Amino acid sequence: MPAALSVNLNAVAMLRNRRDLPWPSVTGLGRIAMVAGAHGLTVHPRPDQRHIQFSDLAPIRALLDEEFRGGEFNMEGYPTEEFLRLCEENRPDQVTLVPDDPAQATSDHGWDFAAHKENLKAVTKRLKVNGFRVSHFCDPDADERQLDAAAEIGADRVEFYTGPYGGTFDDAQAQMRQAELLGRTASLARERGLGVNAGHDLTVANLPPLVAAIPDLAEVSIGHGLTADALEHGMAGTVNRFLAALGHANTERP
Numbered sequence: 001m002p003a004a005l006s007v008n009l010n011a012v013a014m015l016r017n018r019r020d021l022p023w024p025s026v027t028g029l030g031r032i033a034m035v036a037g038a039h040g041l042t043v044h045p046r047p048d049q050r051h052i053q054f055s056d057l058a059p060i061r062a063l064l065d066e067e068f069r070g071g072e073f074n075m076e077g078y079p080t081e082e083f084l085r086l087c088e089e090n091r092p093d094q095v096t097l098v099p100d101d102p103a104q105a106t107s108d109h110g111w112d113f114a115a116h117k118e119n120l121k122a123v124t125k126r127l128k129v130n131g132f133r134v135s136h137f138c139d140p141d142a143d144e145r146q147l148d149a150a151a152e153i154g155a156d157r158v159e160f161y162t163g164p165y166g167g168t169f170d171d172a173q174a175q176m177r178q179a180e181l182l183g184r185t186a187s188l189a190r191e192r193g194l195g196v197n198a199g200h201d202l203t204v205a206n207l208p209p210l211v212a213a214i215p216d217l218a219e220v221s222i223g224h225g226l227t228a229d230a231l232e233h234g235m236a237g238t239v240n241r242f243l244a245a246l247g248h249a250n251t252e253r254p
C-alpha cells in the first residue's frame, strides 16, 4: 500500500497572512487537495502563529469531519501546555511532536529521545489517552539507542526528518546515500514496532527513491514543495502528481 499523502497547509497560511484578507483560503485549498485525493491535512501551529493561526484549526477539523470522513488531521508542534491544549480542543487524528525552539526558522532536527525520555513519555501518554496517534520527529541517522528510547516513550510512529535528503536535489550520489541511510534507520524503527512517516523538503522528483528505500512508509507530509508546484500546476493537479510519485493510481474523489 503506497504511503498516505498529508498536505501541509503552512505555506498557504503564510501567503494568506501577507494581507488582512481571507485569501488564499487555508480550508479552501485543503478542500481542493482532499477532493483531488489527498489522504489528510497537516498544520504546524507555531507559537508565533507566523503562518497557521490557532483560529485555523477548528475549521480544518470541521472540513474533514463534514466533507471528508476518514481524511486525517495531523497537528505538529512542540509539546508546550498551549500546544497540548490546542490538540485536546481540535482533536487531530495524529499529533507529531517536534523539538523546535519557538525562534527556529523551520524544523531542522529530530528529538534526542534518550535525553527527553521522561517528558516525552508523559506527553505521549496524555495524547494517547485522548485517542490521538502520536508520532515523533526523528533524525534520519538515529541509532539503536535513540530508537530504543523512542519505543520506550510509547510513540506509535516516528517521522523521519528528510531535510538532508531533500537537500541532495542536485547530487544523485548523495541522494542515493541519504535514501539508503533512511532505509536502514527505517528498518531499525520497524524492528521496534514503530511506524514510519517522513517529511520536510520532499518533492515529486525525490519521492520515488524514498519510497523505494522505505517500502512500508506509512505517510508523507508535504507542504513547501507541494505548494510551490501548486502555483504552477494548480492544487488539484499537483496533488495528483504527488500521489502518482508515491505510487497511487488515480484516486481523485468522485
Ligand SMILES: CC(=O)[C@@H](O)[C@H](O)COP(=O)(O)O
Residues within 6 Å of the ligand: 008, 010, 011, 043, 044, 046, 076, 098, 105, 106, 107, 137, 199, 200, 221, 223
Ligand atoms: C516538521 C516539519 O518538517 C514540517 O512539517 C514543519 O511544519 C515545517 O515548518 P514550517 O512550514 O514552519 O517551515
Ligand SMILES: NCC(=O)COP(=O)(O)O
Residues within 6 Å of the ligand: 008, 042, 076, 159, 198, 199, 200, 201, 202, 221, 222, 223, 224, 225, 226
Ligand atoms: N512534516 C513535514 C511537513 O509537514 C511539511 O514539510 P515541508 O514539505 O513544508 O518541508
